[in-house]
Amino acid sequence: MKNTWKIVSVAVALCATCSVASAADTPSWLKQPLKKPLSQVRIGITQNNAGVDAYETTYEQSFKDYAKKLGIQAIVLDPQGDPARQSNQIQDLTAQRVDVMIVWPTNAKALVPAVCRAKHAGIPVVITNSRIDKAGRRCTIAFSGPDTTKEGRVAGRMMVQALNGKGNVVMINGTPGYATAVNREEGFKEAVGKHKGIKILDAQPADWNRAKAQSVMESFITKYGEKIDGVFAADDNMGAGALNAIKSAGIPCGRIKITGATNFAVGYDAIKAGCYYGSVVQSPVEDARNALKMAVKVAEGQSVPKTSYIDTPSITKNNIDKHQRPVF
Structure with missing residues (x-):
């Protein structure tokens, strides 16, 4: 607990230097009149794996910047x-009486008791990502983030298209028990399961890690x-790991079709080069900003x-030129 409190203290000290928005600077998405000045709004977030995963690192920096x-x-x-x-x-943020708490669950089930204790203590909780x-x-008061089951379905439909409805597929999934991993896996299976010509040979987790993938x-x-x-990768970081293995095995680029989600820059480049069939765009910048907007609205009543x-x-x-290369 001592280490956690130390982190909190540092975070508060850093925020003391943040610029203060005046009423004239209030964004259009936030209705007037304000319940209290934005400078008095306190939002706490417990995020996930910043500095380890490129998406989460970009999310955290975008959250701080906004x-x-x-x-x-x-x-x-x-x-x-x-x-x-x-x-x-979550207990620490509850004790600090933040106006709103944002939680990016590390495990869908394990965090339920802590989140419910925060709610019973009168702290509104927004779930993110x-x-x-x-x-x-x-x-919880709300959820902000991607529809991850839909993302799995989209990746599945792309796989069906890539294989013309017939072929053998392996799956590289995210961390077991993590909702995004579970939902994308289910969505993918639902989409390809409608086509009898496609068979899933095997499925293994790689915990969102490129080397493991x-x-x-x-x-x-x-x-x-x-x-x-074909290969389904639950995100492009793992898809890049799968592509590295394919290349190392001497298999021609594009012979094995890869579809994934959360388009990383490395995935974008591989799609452009014809080595990766398709992915799903998910912006960590938009993800962070959307969660913060929702929390501020809740704080303002x-x-x-x-x-x-x-x-x-x-x-x-076919449509890659309509999308910007990801920043992560």
């Missing part, structure tokens, strides 16, 4: 993927060889929708 622009006080914490540490951070388990949704793909190649026609999805269009070589 909080500073708005002039609010932001307390930013990172449990580093540990549900127990995140539970302690990855869903909390259904049992905990009664304790490369190792998983190497094992798949050793086991199934030329039987593999304004109504918010129970669910606010960010835009997640598909991207292939």
Whole structure:
């Protein structure tokens, strides 16, 4: 607990230097009159794995930048993927009586008790990016982020298109128990399951890690060889690892079709080069800003929708020039 409190203290000290937005600077999405000046709004967030994953690192920096622009006080914490540490951070933010708490769950089920304790203590909780388990949704005020089941379906439909409805596919999934991983896997299976010509040979997690994904793909190649026609990667970071294994095995670029989600810069470049069939665009900048906007509205006593999805269009070589290269 001592280490967690130290992190909180540092976060508060940093926010003391944030610029303060005047009433004239109030953004158009925030209705007037304000319940209290934005400079007095305190938002706490316990995020996930910043500095480890490019998406999450960009999300955190975007969150801090936008909080500073708005002039609010932001307390930013990172449990580093540990549900127990995140539970302690939720307790810490509750004790500090933040106006609103934002939680990016490290585990959909494990965080339910801590989130419900925050709610019962009178702290509104906004869930960001990855869903909390259904049992905990009664304790939250809203969800902001991508529709991850839809993303899995989109990746599945792209795979069907890439294989013309016939072929063998392997799956490289995210961290077991993590809602985004579960939802994308289910969405992908739902989409390809409608086509009897497509068979899923195998599925293994790689915990959103490129090196692990490369190792998983190497094992798949050793086991199934030329039987593999397609790879689903739950995000482009793992898709890049799969592509590295394919190239190392001497398999021609594009022979094995890869579809994924959360388009990283490396995935964007691979699509453009014809080595990667398609992905789903998901901006960490929009993700962070949307969550912060929702939390500020709640702090100001304004109504918010129970669910606010960010835009997640598909991207292939056919439309890639209409999309900017990701910043992460």
